[in-house]
Amino acid sequence: MRLLLLGAIHSICFSYIYEMNFWSLRPEIITLFRMIYKLNYFILVTFLLFSSSVCAQYEAITGSSISNDNLKINIVFDEEIYSNSSCSTLTCIEVTDFILSLSGGEATLGSYIPTTITKLGNYDFVPKWNNNEPNNAGNENYAQHTTNGTLNDLNNSRSLPGVLELINPLEQIIPGYTYITAWPVGSECAHTYYRSNTTGSWTSQKAQAQAAGGDLLVYNSVEEYEYFVPPDGEVGGFADTNGVANTWIGLSQDVNAADYSEPKWGWYWDDGTPMDNSAAKITYQITFSLVGTPTGDEVVTVTPVTSPQSVFNCAGTVAGIQTNGLNKVNLIDKTDPYSINTSVVENNTSITIRFQEDVFADANGTALTAADFALSLAQNGSTADLTSPTPLSVLVVNNSTFILELPLNGNHITGNEVITALPASGTSLFDAAGNPASMIQINNSVQLNPTKTGPIYLGMNYKSSTVSGTLLEASYTFLCDENAYNNYNIAYHNGPLLEPSVGEYLIFNFNYDFEHQLISGDNFSYMHLRDYNKIIEVRKSDGLIVAKYSCN
Numbered sequence: 133m134r135l136l137l138l139g140a141i142h143s144i145c146f147s148y149i150y151e152m153n154f155w156s157l158r159p160e161i162i163t164l165f166r167m168i169y170k171l172n173y174f175i176l177v178t179f180l181l182f183s184s185s186v187c188a189q190y191e192a193i194t195g196s197s198i199s200n201d202n203l204k205i206n207i208v209f210d211e212e213i214y215s216n217s218s219c220s221t222l223t224c225i226e227v228t229d230f231i232l233s234l235s236g237g238e239a240t241l242g243s244y245i246p247t248t249i250t251k252l253g254n255y256d257f258v259p260k261w262n263n264n265e266p267n268n269a270g271n272e273n274y275a276q277h278t279t280n281g282t283l284n285d286l287n288n289s290r291s292l293p294g295v296l297e298l299i300n301p302l303e304q305i306i307p308g309y310t311y312i313t314a315w316p317v318g319s320e321c322a323h324t325y326y327r328s329n330t331t332g333s334w335t336s337q338k339a340q341a342q343a344a345g346g347d348l349l350v351y352n353s354v355e356e357y358e359y360f361v362p363p364d365g366e367v368g369g370f371a372d373t374n375g376v377a378n379t380w381i382g383l384s385q386d387v388n389a390a391d392y393s394e395p396k397w398g399w400y401w402d403d404g405t406p407m408d409n410s411a412a413k414i415t416y417q418i419t420f421s422l423v424g425t426p427t428g429d430e431v432v433t434v435t436p437v438t439s440p441q442s443v444f445n446c447a448g449t450v451a452g453i454q455t456n457g458l459n460k461v462n463l464i465d466k467t468d469p470y471s472i473n474t475s476v477v478e479n480n481t482s483i484t485i486r487f488q489e490d491v492f493a494d495a496n497g498t499a500l501t502a503a504d505f506a507l508s509l510a511q512n513g514s515t516a517d518l519t520s521p522t523p524l525s526v527l528v529v530n531n532s533t534f535i536l537e538l539p540l541n542g543n544h545i546t547g548n549e550v551i552t553a554l555p556a557s558g559t560s561l562f563d564a565a566g567n568p569a570s571m572i573q574i575n576n577s578v579q580l581n582p583t584k585t586g587p588i589y590l591g592m593n594y595k596s597s598t599v600s601g602t603l604l605e606a607s608y609t610f611l612c613d614e615n616a617y618n619n620y621n622i623a624y625h626n627g628p629l630l631e632p633s634v635g636e637y638l639i640f641n642f643n644y645d646f647e648h649q650l651i652s653g654d655n656f657s658y659m660h661l662r663d664y665n666k667i668i669e670v671r672k673s674d675g676l677i678v679a680k681y682s683c684n
Contacts, residue, residue: 188449188450189449189450189451189452189453190445190449190450190451190452191451191452191454191455191456191458192209192213192436192443192445192451192454193207193208193209193434193436193451193454193458193459194208194209194210194413194458195207195208195413195458196208196434196458196459196460196461197461198432198461198462198463198464199404200464202422202426202463202464202466203419203420203422204403204404204417204418204419205417205418205420205432205434205461206252206404206415206416206417207230207415207416207417207418207434207459208413208414208415209413209414209415209416210413210414211414211445211446212414212445212446213225213414213416213443213444213445213451214443214444214445214446215229215442215443215444216444217441217444217448217450218448219444219445219446223320224319224320224321225249225251225321225416225443226249227245227246227247227248227249227418228245228437228442229249229436229437229442229443230245230246230249230418230434230435230436230437230442230443231244231245231434231435231436231437232244232245232246232420232432232433232434232435233432233433233435234430234431234432234433235430235431235433236429236430236431237426237427237428237429237430237431237463238424238425238426238427238429238430238467239422239423239424239425239426239427239430239463240422240423240424241420241421241422241423241432242420242421242422242423243420243421246418246419246420247418247419247420247421248299248418248419249416249417249418249419250299250352250403250416250417250418251352251414251415251416251417252352252403252405252409252412252415252416252417253350253351253352253353253356253401253405253409254405254409254410254411254412254413254414254415255351255353255354255409255410256407256408256409256410257283257351257357257407257408258396258407258408260282260283260357261282261283261284262278262280262282262283262284265282265283265284265285266283266284266285266385266395266396266399267285267395268285268394268395270287271287271288272285272286272287272395273285273287273288273384273385273387274286274287274288274334274380274383274384274385275380275381275383275384275399276290276292276378276379276380276381277295277371277376277377277378277379277380277381278377278378279371279372279373279377279378280371280377281360281361281369281371281376281377282361283381283383285385285395286334288333288334288335289333290333290334291331291332291333292331292332292334292337292378292379292380293327293328293329293330293331293337293378293379293380294328294332294334294337294338294340294341294348294379294380294381295312295325295326295327295328295348295349295376295379295380295381296309296325296326296327296328296340296341296344296346296347296348296349297323297324297325297341297346297347297348297349297350297382298323298324298325298326298344298345298346299323299346300323300324301314301319301320301321301322301323301324302314302324303324304324304326306326306344306345307344308328308329308330308340308344309326309327309328309329309344310326310327310329310374311324311325311326312325312326312327312370312374312375312376313325313359313360313370313375315356315359315360316355325349325360325370325376326344327374327375327376327379328340328341328379334380334384337380338380338382338402347382347402348380348381348382348402349376349379349381349382350381350382350383350401350402350403351381351401352403360375360376361376382401382402382403383399383400383401383402383407384399384400384402385398385399385400386398386399386400391406403417404417418434420432422463425466425467426463426464426465426466426467427465427467428462428463428464428465428466428467428565429462430462430463431460431461431462431463432460432461432462432463433454433459433460434459434460434461435453435454435459436451436452438450438451438452438453464565465563465564465565465567466565466567467489467563467567468563468567468568468569468570469487469488469489469491469561469562469563469567469569470487470488470569470570470573470574470575471485471486471487471488471553471573471574471575471576472486472487472488472575473485473486473575474486474553474575474576474577474578475578476551476578476579476580476581478581478584479581479584480538480540480545480580480581481537481538481540482535482536482537482538483535483536483538483551483553483578484529484533484534484535484536485533485534485536485553485576486532486533486534487532487533487569488532489532489563489564490530490531490532490563490564491531491532491561491562491563491569492531492561492562492563492564493560493561493562494562495562495564495565495566497564499528500526500528500534500561501526502522502523502524502525502526502536502537503522503556504526504555504556504560504561505522505523505526505534505536505553505554505555505556505560506521506522506553506554506555506556507520507521507522507523507536507538507539507551507552507553508521508551508552508554509549509550509551509552510549510550510551510552511548511549512546512548512549512550513546513548514543514544514545514546514548514549515543515544516540516541516543516544516545516546516549516580517540517541517543518538518539518540518541518551519539519540519541520539522539522556523536523537523538523539523553524537524538524539525537536553538551544583544627544628545580545581545582545583545626546582546583546626547579547580547581547582547583547626547637548579549579549580550577550578550579550580551577551578551580552576552577553576553577554571554573554576555568555569555570555571555573557571558570558571582626582637582639583626583627583628584624584626584639585624585625585626585627585628585629585630585632586622586623586624586625586630586639587622587623587624588622588623588624588625588630588631588632588661588662588663589620589621589622589623589661589662589663590620590621590623590638590659590660590661590662590668591611591619591620591659591660591661591662592619592620592621593610593611593619593659593660594611594657594658594659595607595610595611595657595658596655596656596657596658597655597656597658598655598656599655599656600655600656600669600671600678600679601669601679603658603667603669603681607658608667608681608683611658611659611660611667611683612660612665612667612683620660620662623638623639624638624639625637625638625639625675625677626639631661631663631664632661632668632677633677633680634677634678634679634680635676635677636676636677637674637675637676637677638670638675638677639675655671655672655673656669656670656671656672656678657669657670657672658670658681660683661680665682665683665684666680666681666682666683667680667681667682667683668680668681669681
């Protein structure tokens with residue numbers, strides 16, 4: 133609107149002067165018009181320049197990916213980026229040039245600022261192998277810097293010092309290491325390098341380097357490599373036994389990689405880039421911290437800092453807020469599958485176990501079978517038991533809910549038995565992300581139902597008492613003379629014989645949905661047991677039969 137207004141004033145002034153015969157006006161009027169015209173023109177041009185500088189932004193990140201351990205995010209750019217608006221002056225891209233955010237899931241960020249940022253290499257290092265190397269002369273899957281600075285493949289059992297690389301421009305005192313150098317020399321972006329004072333396998337030296345806060349040396353450019361190993365005829369470098377000669381570096385062969393083939397293929401730097409990365413776009417790798425275990429529902433967004441403006445291309449255009457979604461990555465699910473509920477059917481023939489997510493027999497989605505589960509039973513004084521630890525069958529309700537048929541021995545079930553279901557092994561159950569279910573679970577046990585014996589018939593007329601054993605003789609006639617069959621309710625009990633005994637429990641609506649309910653009121657009730665012409669005394673709170681009396 134302001135732009136339109138300024139343009140209108142400019143146009144009106146010019147038109148007015150033209151229509152009025154400019155030179156016929158008085159000199160002071162002409163001077164005034166000239167001043168207004170120039171001032172308006174200056175404001176208009178200034179506004180256009182300012183608007184251009186504010187609005188000229190671009191979406192810098194054109195791709196992103198995350199490492200399998202959720203510790204590294206690679207962000208891709210179609211052109212070089214700089215931390216100032218002039219690419220003639222190289223400055224460092226720093227962790228404070230980007231900001232992180234996380235939404236969804238259960239894990240959270242340890243910090244919204246990345247921990248480190250490194251520009252990855254896009255160079256072909258294959259020619260740096262020593263003559264006739266790699267040759268895989270016996271499981272040689274790890275890279276050694278030879279004494280002439282080239283590369284050789286060795287077995288992990290060899291004992292060499294490792295070269296530690298730290299993302300820090302300043303020399304540090306690292307226990308167990310001797311400082312070598314820093315590169316780029318004098319740069320705020322420099323990394324520092326250290327040679328281990330001890331020797332060991334590649335895997336042990338890598339673990340030692342990570343414990344020191346860094347990792348084994350990874351070459352991210354030919355310039356970095358030639359700083360340590362100068363081309364033939366050039367002096368300097370650090371390709372000696374005080375530097376990188378005869379050491380382990382962060383290069384190994386991934387036998388599970390899609391391009392793996394002996395002896396030359398499947399070699400990757402520890403930052404995940406292939407040995408020949410010459411076709412890759414410009415990529416920066418950031419590391420960051422997480423709190424909690426990702427479920428796979430988390431989305432991490434990487435955004436260039438815009439206040440103050442922090443990332444530019446060579447034309448000086450500032451990287452702005454992204455709307456294309458190419459700066460977002462989903463964290464990889466690292467939550468082990470676990471059971472959330474286990475229940476048993478009324479007749480104890482099967483249990484249903486439910487997990488918090490879909491589970492399979494492997495990471496490829498193979499359906500579970502009975503052999504993938506293991507059952508155990510705590511008898512707690514019962515003679516009921518399992519005839520096998522393996523379910524008779526498994527019914528897949530859905531990929532998170534399973535019905536396991538129980539192999540019970542047929543003995544009487546008291547209701548004190550507890551059945552537990554677990555994965556058959558640590559490699560039996562997996563989620564879709566390949567996380568195995570633990571052999572330690574909760575919510576995977578259930579108490580069996582007491583055997584339902586009956587039906588028996590209890591008189592609808594009853595007597596109550598607050599004290600056990602206080603049935604009056606006058607009540608015998610009242611209870612025992614109840615002969616009409618329609619004055620009885622159906623009930624069940626948990627004993628092995630049809631006639632209930634003292635110490636067993638009546639089952640009304642205690643575990644099962646039947647017609648008869650224990651009578652409310654005092655603590656004990658007395659009811660006629662029709663088919664045996666006896667009176668039973670029942671504790672109302674739980675159905676325990678505490679006494680029996682004969683009607684004869």
